[in-house]
Structure formats: C-alpha cells, structure tokens
Amino acid sequence: MTISRITHLKTNIAYGLFNTPIKTPPLSMEELKLMREATFSFKALNPSTITINSFRNYVVHRFENNKSDKRALVVHGWSSRSIYMVRFIEVLLDLGYAVYAVDLPAHGNSKGFQISWNDSIKTVLDVQNIFGNFDVALGHSLGGTAILGALSLADYLPEFESHFTTKKIALISSPTKMQTIVDKFSNYLNLTIEQKDIFSKKIKDITKIDLEMLDAKKLQIKNPTDIEFLCAHGTDDKVIPFKDSVHFSELENVKHVPIDGEGHIHILHNEFVLDEIGEFFKS
Numbered sequence: 001m002t003i004s005r006i007t008h009l010k011t012n013i014a015y016g017l018f019n020t021p022i023k024t025p026p027l028s029m030e031e032l033k034l035m036r037e038a039t040f041s042f043k044a045l046n047p048s049t050i051t052i053n054s055f056r057n058y059v060v061h062r063f064e065n066n067k068s069d070k071r072a073l074v075v076h077g078w079s080s081r082s083i084y085m086v087r088f089i090e091v092l093l094d095l096g097y098a099v100y101a102v103d104l105p106a107h108g109n110s111k112g113f114q115i116s117w118n119d120s121i122k123t124v125l126d127v128q129n130i131f132g133n134f135d136v137a138l139g140h141s142l143g144g145t146a147i148l149g150a151l152s153l154a155d156y157l158p159e160f161e162s163h164f165t166t167k168k169i170a171l172i173s174s175p176t177k178m179q180t181i182v183d184k185f186s187n188y189l190n191l192t193i194e195q196k197d198i199f200s201k202k203i204k205d206i207t208k209i210d211l212e213m214l215d216a217k218k219l220q221i222k223n224p225t226d227i228e229f230l231c232a233h234g235t236d237d238k239v240i241p242f243k244d245s246v247h248f249s250e251l252e253n254v255k256h257v258p259i260d261g262e263g264h265i266h267i268l269h270n271e272f273v274l275d276e277i278g279e280f281f282k283s
Helices: 005-020 029-044 080-096 117-131 140-154 178-188 193-207 216-222 243-248 271-280
Strands: 049-051 058-065 070-077 098-103 136-140 168-172 228-234 253-261
Touching: 005 136, 005 178, 005 193, 029 080, 049 117, 058 117, 070 080, 070 117, 070 140, 070 178, 080 098, 080 136, 080 271, 098 117, 117 136, 117 140, 117 193, 136 140, 136 228, 140 168, 140 216, 168 271, 216 243, 228 271, 253 271
Parallel strands: 070 098, 070 136, 136 168, 168 228, 228 253
Antiparallel strands: 049 058, 058 098
16 A cells, blocks of 8 residues: 555654654743742752763653652653652652652753654653662653653563562552553544554554563563552543553553543642642552
8 A cells, every 4th residue: 555645754754743742831820820839849859860861861750869869750742741749859858858850851951852652751760860760750641651661661572671669659640551652642633543553553663662561560560669659630620531550540450530620731730649649659
C-alpha cells in the first residue's frame, strides 16, 4: 500500500510534536497565582542545583534533610518542571526525606528541545546510578510513567541497563498504558485511522516494544514486585483518562485514591491528595 505524501508528512510531524514539550502560559488568574506561589516556595527551600551531562543534559534539585537518611525521588510531568511539584517536596521534607527532584531533559532548567519516552526512563535510571537508590518515588503524569517504565523495561530493552528499585511509589494522574497516550495524541491531532496506525508503528519502531506490552499492570503481573503503590487521579482529568488509574489499581499492591471532580494540573495542589501522600510515605 502506497502512503500518500500528506499522510507521511502528517505522521512525521505528529511524532516530532509527540517528543516536543510545549511551554504553555497559565490559562487563568488562579493558575498564574499558583505558579508564582510554587516558584517562591521552591526557591525558599534553597535546593542545590546539580547539572548532569551523561547521555543527555538534565538538572537535579537536591533538598538536604538532617532528620533522617531517607531519600525520595520526585519527577514532574510533561511540559512541566520540578518547581510545580513543590507541595509534594514539602510533604516529603516534613517526613524526613532528602528529596531529589529532576528536571527532565528539555524541561525546566535542563537543556534540549525534545525528549523521547525512552529518554525519560533513562533519566530515572541515570539518577539512580549517580545518586544511589531511593526509599520512595513520586511522579506526576509522564514522571509517574517514566518511573513505572524504569521498574521493568530493562528486561526487554538492552539500552536500559538496570532496574529502578524502591519501596513505595506514588503516581499522580499518570498514564499506565502507552496506548492511552497514543490514542489521546492521535485524537488531538485529528489523525485518520491510517495515520494513527502509522504513527503507532513509528513509536513501536523507536521504543522497540509492542504498544500492547507497554502496560504497567501487565508488566507488574508478569514480574511482580514487593513495591507498594498509591495511585491518585482526578475523575475530571481531561488530559489522562481516570480509567488508566482504575486499570492499574486492580493490582493488590495498589491503593487507589480517586479525587471526585479534580483535574490534571490542579491535583498538584489538592490538600486531600497531599494528606494521602503524607500518610502513604510516613512509614
């Protein structure tokens, strides 16, 4: 079957956009206020900023803590940055954790224009390789998906040379199936069925894994761990469907925290979620 020039061009553009974080301005006065407050609070905590140049350029913000020797990894979402994870960082610091918050490549203070899904996983593994193991980890949206991928995909791809190891993981509004992201993005760009199939194949060719297999629930069933999970998700999330957290939370070692009426971004400031995270990571 011959692929038309328009289809070929559109799917190539789609894949380029799929890997390109878009820095969007705040959409409301409330969002602008929250962003300003987050920036102020983050700077007030006075982290040390460490630039890493290994496989890519990225930045780690390290928050020391003399209360204990516990360590936490925090990873932000797509087109976001560590600053907007400050409420979770504050909770973890209060619990005695030293916190390492990552600005993924092409995000925040890190350099770059694009980042592949594989590179987000590599970043999580690289941070572990450089700084050592973490007791707990927390990720929002893409950040949670990167942590999930780092747990198991070394079994399937030689480029991931190790597994991410930890005791507890909190996922905030995170997609747990790659197919969810592909479907959402394809619909957003109004791809035809043919274009979506070609786009999906391009992702498979890059990631080297069948999309059906990129399902955190299936991967956990195939290679069970002793890790405890908390999965918090707003029922009104317009970015990542709520059903993704329902799907993953069918596992016995997952605590599901549905937040009625909450969306994808504002959940980062939801007091109930912050309390649940505090209880989850307390022990």
